[in-house]
Amino acid sequence: SQTIHQWPATLVQPVGSPLSLECTVEGTSNPNLYWYRQAAGRGLQLLFYSVGIGQISSEVPQNLSASRPQDRQFILSSKKLLLSDSGFYLCALYRYGYTFGSGTRLTVV
Amino acid sequence: QKEVEQDPGPLSVPEGAIVSLNCTYSNSAFQYFMWYRQYSRKGPELLMYTYSSGNKEDGRFTAQVDKSSKYISLFIRDSQPSDSATYLCAMNLQGGSEKLVFGKGTKLTVNP
DSSP states (O other), X not given: OOEEEEEOSEEEEOTTOOEEEEEEEESOSSOOEXXXXXXXXXXXXXXXXXXXXXXXXXXXXXXXXXXXXXXXXXXXXXXXXXXXXXXXXXXXXXXXXXXXXOOEEEEEO | OXXXXXXXXXXXXXXXXXXXXXXXXXXXXXXEEEEEEEOTTSOOEEEEEEESSEEEEETTEEEEEETTTTEEEXXXXXOXXXXXXXXXXXXXXXXXXXXXXXXXXXXXXXXX
């Protein structure tokens, strides 16, 4: 069965610092991968999706970027974090509904 | 009007109660409807997946879709404390479309 690994589980970062969140997938090949952010009271927001290595689509303009250096690896990055980047970040793949990772709770202070 | 509306709750019920969770939507083109359960500090997990109008049952859970009213429901029978979680509805235009529109979630607490 397919499994999504995300780390770290919790992260506290100062404003202006860089960010790198990693997601890896097991049990499937060539998956479509997604980064979502879940902010309090705002629901799930699609940030990026990727249909293959090096292919990234952005859903909302923002302070974040994504990369897919390998088939089963999806990375979310920022060069300089803002307070508004705080939230719960979820990596997911889609097959008749999403399978989500366990998420990273990011607090920017 | 937002595409998907979901009452955030919180909803608190005693153990054994029947729980009804609901979402309304505005886009009549939505065809596939899902319910996710999210425990605190965890990613959402898919609970139910339904197509078009009708009911689908899985154990204590029943998903109901009324396309004429643009209204979907999730019923939980004999609710348990382990059902305490946030429940999110989601929907999309085609089964293969991966761009889901999510509700904001309803927080449910089942008290022993």
